[in-house]
Amino acid sequence: MNRIRKTRKHERSESRNHEPNSKPFQGFLISWIPDSFLIFSCVFAFLIQSVSASDVVIGSKKFTESYVLGEIAKGALQNAPGKVVFRPGMGGTIIVWQALKTGEIQVYPEYTGTISEEILKEPAVRSLNSIRERLRSFGVGMTDPLGFNNTWALVMRRSEAERLGIRCISDLKKNPDLKLGLTHEFLDRQDGWPRLRERYGLPQQDVRGIDHALGYAALARGEIDVKDAYSTDAKIAENNLVVLTDDQNFFPRYDAVFLYGLSLDEKRTALLKTLKGTIDETLMTHLNAEAEQTKDYAGAAARYFESRGESGVIESDSFSHKLLRWTIRHLQLAGFSLLLSIIVGVPLGIVASRGGAVGHVILGFAGVVQTIPSLALLALLVPVPFFGISVRTAIAALFLYGLLPIVRNTATGLQDIPRSLRESAVALGLSPIARLWKIYLPIASRSILSGIKTSAVINIGTATLAALIGAGGLGEPIISGLNLNDHVTILEGAIPAAVLALLVQWCFDFLDRALIPKGLRL
Amino acid sequence: MSALVKLANVSKRYGDAVALYPTELSIESGKTTVLIGPSGCGKSTLLRLVICLIQPDSGLIDFDGERVTHDNVNALRRRIGYVIQEGGLFPHLTARANVLLMARHIGKPEEETGNRLLELCELTRFSQNLLSRYPVELSGGQRQRVSLMRALMLSPELLLLDEPLGALDPLVRASLQKDLKEIFARLGQTVVFVTHDLAEAIYFADEIVLMNEGRIVQKGTSIDLRERPAEPFVSEFINAQRGITIV
Numbered sequence: 001m002n003r004i005r006k007t008r009k010h011e012r013s014e015s016r017n018h019e020p021n022s023k024p025f026q027g028f029l030i031s032w033i034p035d036s037f038l039i040f041s042c043v044f045a046f047l048i049q050s051v052s053a054s055d056v057v058i059g060s061k062k063f064t065e066s067y068v069l070g071e072i073a074k075g076a077l078q079n080a081p082g083k084v085v086f087r088p089g090m091g092g093t094i095i096v097w098q099a100l101k102t103g104e105i106q107v108y109p110e111y112t113g114t115i116s117e118e119i120l121k122e123p124a125v126r127s128l129n130s131i132r133e134r135l136r137s138f139g140v141g142m143t144d145p146l147g148f149n150n151t152w153a154l155v156m157r158r159s160e161a162e163r164l165g166i167r168c169i170s171d172l173k174k175n176p177d178l179k180l181g182l183t184h185e186f187l188d189r190q191d192g193w194p195r196l197r198e199r200y201g202l203p204q205q206d207v208r209g210i211d212h213a214l215g216y217a218a219l220a221r222g223e224i225d226v227k228d229a230y231s232t233d234a235k236i237a238e239n240n241l242v243v244l245t246d247d248q249n250f251f252p253r254y255d256a257v258f259l260y261g262l263s264l265d266e267k268r269t270a271l272l273k274t275l276k277g278t279i280d281e282t283l284m285t286h287l288n289a290e291a292e293q294t295k296d297y298a299g300a301a302a303r304y305f306e307s308r309g310e311s312g313v314i315e316s317d318s319f320s321h322k323l324l325r326w327t328i329r330h331l332q333l334a335g336f337s338l339l340l341s342i343i344v345g346v347p348l349g350i351v352a353s354r355g356g357a358v359g360h361v362i363l364g365f366a367g368v369v370q371t372i373p374s375l376a377l378l379a380l381l382v383p384v385p386f387f388g389i390s391v392r393t394a395i396a397a398l399f400l401y402g403l404l405p406i407v408r409n410t411a412t413g414l415q416d417i418p419r420s421l422r423e424s425a426v427a428l429g430l431s432p433i434a435r436l437w438k439i440y441l442p443i444a445s446r447s448i449l450s451g452i453k454t455s456a457v458i459n460i461g462t463a464t465l466a467a468l469i470g471a472g473g474l475g476e477p478i479i480s481g482l483n484l485n486d487h488v489t490i491l492e493g494a495i496p497a498a499v500l501a502l503l504v505q506w507c508f509d510f511l512d513r514a515l516i517p518k519g520l521r522l
Numbered sequence: 523m524s525a526l527v528k529l530a531n532v533s534k535r536y537g538d539a540v541a542l543y544p545t546e547l548s549i550e551s552g553k554t555t556v557l558i559g560p561s562g563c564g565k566s567t568l569l570r571l572v573i574c575l576i577q578p579d580s581g582l583i584d585f586d587g588e589r590v591t592h593d594n595v596n597a598l599r600r601r602i603g604y605v606i607q608e609g610g611l612f613p614h615l616t617a618r619a620n621v622l623l624m625a626r627h628i629g630k631p632e633e634e635t636g637n638r639l640l641e642l643c644e645l646t647r648f649s650q651n652l653l654s655r656y657p658v659e660l661s662g663g664q665r666q667r668v669s670l671m672r673a674l675m676l677s678p679e680l681l682l683l684d685e686p687l688g689a690l691d692p693l694v695r696a697s698l699q700k701d702l703k704e705i706f707a708r709l710g711q712t713v714v715f716v717t718h719d720l721a722e723a724i725y726f727a728d729e730i731v732l733m734n735e736g737r738i739v740q741k742g743t744s745i746d747l748r749e750r751p752a753e754p755f756v757s758e759f760i761n762a763q764r765g766i767t768i769v
Contacts, residue, residue: 173575424610427573428624428672429599438623442614517614 026204055083056268059096059105062089062480065150065256065284068291069109071301073258076275077107080267088297090470093118097259098390099470101138106261107272111150113254117141126253139261141269144276145255148284150188152251155241160225169200169246176203181210181224193228199250232281233439234288243281256284278308295486319492328494330473333391333466334459334504337398341455345403346448349410350436363411366404374401374462378469392393394466401462402455406460407501409451413444446516453508460501464493474500526551526680526712527572532581534567541567543736544581549680554706554713556723559733560759565716568733572714573602586679600624603673603681607688609665611657617668618653625675632715635675642671645705657754663694670702670758674709684716699725720744722764 056077060070067088074086087105090096097119099105120134132142155171159472161167164175172178186192187209196202204226211219215227216235224279229236231243256279258272265388279287283304348366352359372380377397417440425439441448467475474497481490513521524617525548534542542564549555549572557565570576572583574595583590585598604610611620621642625635643650646667657665673681686702687695692726706713717727723730724744732739732747740752751757 416606420608420610421605421612423570423575424604424606424612426575427599427602427604427610429596430624430627431596434627438627439612445613445614519612519614519616519658522656522658 038344055085056088056107056264057085057105059090059099059108060086060088061092061096061108064107064234064288064291064297067297068284068287068300068304069146069256071297072190072275072279072304073107073109073272074298075301075305076271077268079271080265087472087476091468100140100259100261100502102390103261103263106264106268107258109256110140110142110259111254111256112145113151113252115257115259116252119124123252135259136262139262140325141260141264143258143260143273145257146275147256147277147279148232148281149253149255149436150232150284151246151254152192152428153229153243153246154226155219155229155233155236155243156226157219157222157444158240158242161242161244166244168247169196169202169250171244172202172204172245173200176205178204178206178225179223180204180207180226181215181218182207182228183212183215184209186228193217196250199248202441232284234285234290234292237282237285261422279304283307295489323492323496326474326476326493328473328502329471330460330463330475330497330500333394333398333463333471334456337395337463338402338456340395340399340453341402342404344399345406345451345455346410348403348447349407349451350414352411353414355415369400370404374465375468377401378465382469390469391466391471393469394463394471398459398462398466402459402493405451405454405458406448407451409447409454410444413447413451414440416447417443442517443520446512446520449508449512449515453505453512456504456508457501460497460504464497524551525549526586527714528584529568529571529769530582530584532571532578532583534564534571534576534579538652540573540736545738547731547738549712549714550729551712552710553728554715554726555729555731556713556717556727557718557731557733558714558720558723558738562735565718565731565733565735566684567736569684569714569716572680573599573682600628600676601679603670603676603678605666605669605673605681605683605686607685608744609657609662609669611665611669611672613657616654616656616672617648617660620657620668621653621671621675623672638675638677639671642674645674645708646670647701661694662690663698666690670705679712681711681713683713685718686715688717688720702726720760722730732767734759 018465058070058073058077060066070086070088077084090099090105093110096105096110098110102106112126112128112131115131115135117123120131122134125131125134128144135142154172156166162191164171166172166175182193183204187207192435193207198481208224210224210227213450215224216239218224219227219241220239221430226244229241229243234275235241236243258275260272264272287300287304290303291297294300348362352362377400378393381387381393381397388394421439421443422435425435430438463473464475464478466473467479474493477489477493481487481493527547527549528547529547530543531544531546533540533544545568547568557568559565567576571578571583574583574590585601588594588598590598611617612623615623618639621639622635624679625638639653640650642648643653648664648667648671652660652664657668660668669686690698699722705711706726713726715723717723717726727744730740730744730747731741734755740747740756742750747756748760751760
């Protein structure tokens with residue numbers, strides 16, 4: 001557990017920028033991920049491949065700064081021929097990293113500290129060259145730092161700092177009466193406040209634990225004078241705060257860089273590298289603040305290009321284009337898993353309809369799977385080798401979830417066939433397979449189809465959760481919206497998902513007429 | 523006279539309940555044999571054993587001189603027609619498809635089966651206009667005629683009828699009885715007919731097989747049963763039924 005807590009350091013910084021309610025699940029998922037993650041080049045990835053080889057896909061994590069940096073990369077890469085696709089808010093570090101390693105995306109923004117601690121799990125590896133060397137063995141390259149360091153920091157009101165002449169953390173020693181309000185986590189961590197106090201010899205006695213968001217309010221009202229923060233936090237600019245220089249280099253560096261697959265072509269790699277050293281803390285803080293206010297990440301990125309004296313227009317995906325992409329992916333997830341459920345569920349239902357121990361085991365298993373909440377089912381599959389954080393996990397979970405209605409309805413439909421009809425089929429001299437195909441399955445078709453319909457509707461709804469593990473679909477805007485507390489974005493996913501479920505229901509009603517023999521509908 | 527079906531020492535039990543004690547029975551070619559007796563006497567069990575819907579616990583069954591085994595049972599079933607009380611028509615198939623099901627399955631030429639179907643319609647007095655109807659769109663009597671056509675489609679050597687008229691109202695029943703008897707005569711059909719109705723048994727039977735509690739009590743004509751009862755149960759059964767028929 002200690003190890004996990006330690007390596008989660010930067011993950012925390014991400015969660016600070018979005019809604020706290022997304023934290024438990026993300027933490028839960030990530031703590032389940034096994035260290036050695038098996039990669040398979042697998043059929044599923046091929047089947048749902050929707051981007052052609054010459055396109056480049058940029059990913060991002062799900063917090064404001066990562067969104068903005070992703071848009072900046074997109075703006076830069078648009079200067080090369082070929083399509084640029086941006087998939088914002090795919091998930092936490094592990095998810096985007098896996099996506100990069102497996103080639104699902106080619107570029108995403110990352111921080112050097114996170115690379116050492118979470119990705120390489122070698123906190124001692126700090127220098128850019130040694131990090132770069134280790135990344136190469138994964139087929140991943142790293143740009144030079146973009147120019148800002150998003151690390152832990154102590155902040156004060158600008159007016160107060162200027163009045164007392166405080167510019168760096170060492171200056172705090174001269175003012176022992178300052179009141180410190182620190183997040184509980186920073187306060188408790190061994191490598192947080194206790195060691196910081198020891199290194200700088202800080203004398204302050206009035207140190208209290210306070211929630212991050214409340215801390216900013218307390219700082220503004222003067223109830224506390226110093227609090228911990230992340231150095232490019234949008235709130236720093238909004239509240240006119242100042243970051244105290246870490247003059248003894250106590251905090252590890254979290255220099256922002258772009259990671260890219262080494263298979264990325266030269267032209268694009270060169271374009272990415274031009275971003276080096278072009279964003280300092282002040283600029284990033286302002287871009288973050290603007291993005292948080294407007295929810296327009298492309299707009300914030302445009303502001304960056306303006307600051308470089310370039311055209312500020314970033315071609316952003318039109319809503320209809322995004323909606324189409326989400327919907328297609330959603331239908332791929334739900335459709336493919338439904339197909340698997342049918343292929344597996346109907347035969348299982350046939351076996352189960354014969355009763356006996358095997359039948360009980362099948363129905364029991366399918367029933368148990370159904371009682372697992374869909375979120376938990378996803379989480380349970382993630383640590384299983386072969387699955388992990390991937391589209392296959394989403395499909396596997398949806399497949400298992402869709403199994404019970406099909407198995408049960410197939411079994412019930414077959415069991416409900418009157419004995420007189422079964423015996424008539426036998427007495428005619430039909431072979432067992434002909435009986436099944438020509439007599440039993442058609443008679444049970446209404447029940448089987450209604451099971452499939454139930455599965456389909458459940459799958460459409462449940463597939464929104466697939467976005468939690470970076471599998472995309474209409475859950476993508478829903479999860480982003482939840483993370484950013486943006487209701488419009490939530491609705492952009494929720495409404496189409498609901499409409500889709502209705503459409504599917506309607507399609508199946510139509511299909512009933514085509515597939516259920518007329519004699520059974522009279 | 524030759525025996526088409528021979529049961530030797532055939533018995534069947536369900537758990538502790540004996541459905542049929544070891545039984546000997548020959549079914550003569552070209553004759554109508556009626557199995558009769560009170561409910562649960564084993565008459566349906568006997569019929570179901572002949573077409574292998576259930577496996578005997580002991581004994582052997584020969585069909586046309588051939589031992590019935592697991593391997594040849596499906597081939598033999600195609601030489602036997604089977605009609606049950608509810609008709610057993612498949613609800614998802616039209617009357618035509620029900621009748622032609624087996625012929626199509628074994629790949630008989632369409633022309634041959636088409637002609638056979640017309641013959642059967644005429645034989646069973648079933649209107650061709652109704653062939654495209656589904657079972658739910660037919661009356662009880664019409665359904666039994668379709669069921670009979672289906673049973674006769676492949677010109678079976680043996681026709682088994684398990685209370686085929688049991689669910690019909692008296693008028694329909696009477697007209698079907700008459701038609702059936704004519705059909706059996708025209709085809710020279712070997713028939714095993716299960717009923718619990720003595721009048722119906724007497725009307726159809728060349729030989730009546732009276733059963734009680736899993737045993738054959740007496741075989742013979744109606745006169746044999748009346749004049750020379752093998753045991754008191756025979757008279758009891760006949761008198762009970764006669765009382766009902768007279769009233």
